[in-house]
Each structure stands twice: as structure tokens, then as C-alpha cells.
Amino acid sequence: MRLTALHAFAAFALVVPARSETELLVAQPESRIWVEGTSTMKSFSCKAPEFTITVKAEGAGAVPAVLAGQKAVKTVELSIPAAKIDCANGTMNEHMRKAIKVEDNATIKFTLSGYDVAASAKGAQGTVRGSLLLGGAERPVNVTAVATDAGNGALRVIGNYELALSGFDLKAPSLMFGSIKVADKVQVKFDLVLKN
Numbered sequence: 001m002r003l004t005a006l007h008a009f010a011a012f013a014l015v016v017p018a019r020s021e022t023e024l025l026v027a028q029p030e031s032r033i034w035v036e037g038t039s040t041m042k043s044f045s046c047k048a049p050e051f052t053i054t055v056k057a058e059g060a061g062a063v064p065a066v067l068a069g070q071k072a073v074k075t076v077e078l079s080i081p082a083a084k085i086d087c088a089n090g091t092m093n094e095h096m097r098k099a100i101k102v103e104d105n106a107t108i109k110f111t112l113s114g115y116d117v118a119a120s121a122k123g124a125q126g127t128v129r130g131s132l133l134l135g136g137a138e139r140p141v142n143v144t145a146v147a148t149d150a151g152n153g154a155l156r157v158i159g160n161y162e163l164a165l166s167g168f169d170l171k172a173p174s175l176m177f178g179s180i181k182v183a184d185k186v187q188v189k190f191d192l193v194l195k196n
Helices: 002-015 062-067 090-099
Strands: 022-027 032-038 043-047 052-058 073-081 107-120 123-134 137-151 154-164 185-195
Touching (some): 052 062, 052 185, 062 123
Antiparallel strands (some): 022 052, 073 107, 107 123, 123 137, 137 154
16 A cells, blocks of 8 residues: 555656746846947947846745855846947937947847856856847857845846957947047946846
């Protein structure tokens, strides 16, 4: 009788998969993404006032797990409406939107493919790998990031990525008949506060 009950339990366990709890981390209002660059005339900064980021972690307690150097995060998807990027200058906005082909490619997207993380004295640090879709071209990217405890159960992730426009088959903006040229390489920076 005991053996039959054991067999029944084993059969039930095979048919009903174990439930894996998923935790969703959401960007808080203070989260920021921006781009810094230089030109032959001056440096500039453009911000992304609107973006959507979806961070899914396996199991509860993702924030302390990440801070301990564990690979708790399973998926990250970031989406930025390209036309919303603002350089605080109408002419610069126009040239930037033309450079990244906003008319034909309305959204900039990043999708996580993997990452390395290790605990540090102040939290965790590592390299995030994924694919970036920009101006119609998709390329693999490696982004350095640092995660710290933001308090109140939140995780703060700060990082940057040096992006070469030419690497995405894009031409850097130029103004005044080419007398003012934007450098091919820009720094994409982020300061994200994530909480479930």
C-alpha cells in the first residue's frame, strides 16, 4: 500500500511542474537614461524622458540576491521611443533624429542575453551582455554596471556604454555645412532604481 502511494505521488510530481515564482522589478520615477557626446564646437547631453524597462527575476528576493552576486535576474527588455530623446535644443534634436533614422525606426531596444556578476564591498558589479537595436541595425553590446542597495527594498543600477554610431551604420550629425561635427562615439549612461 505504501509503495502504491509513493508511485502515485511520483507520477503526480512528474505531471505537475514545480512552480517557479517570478518577481518583476519596475523602474522608479527617479530612473534616468541619457547620452553624452562632443562636437567640434561643444559637448552635449541628450536625455530619454520616456522609456519602458521590464526586469524579471526568478524567485522572491531578487534585490538581495543580486547584491550578493547571484544571477537572480532572468530577462531584461528596454524600449525607448527614439523621437522622444531630447537634447534641449531644437536644431540638435532635429539632426539627432535624422542621424538615428527615427522616421523608419521609431524604437530603440535592448534585450539581455546574459551577464556576469560578482559581489563587491558596496553591492555587486559586472558586465551585462545583450543586443541593441538602433536605427534599424542590431548589434551585440557589453555594458559595465554596478548595483547597490537603494534602500526600501530597491536596487540601484548605474552604468555606461561607449557607442560608436558608425558601428550601427549611422552617420554622426553635422551642422553649418559640416563646420560643426558631432563625434562618432557617444557615452550612453543610465541610473536606474528598480523595485518590485
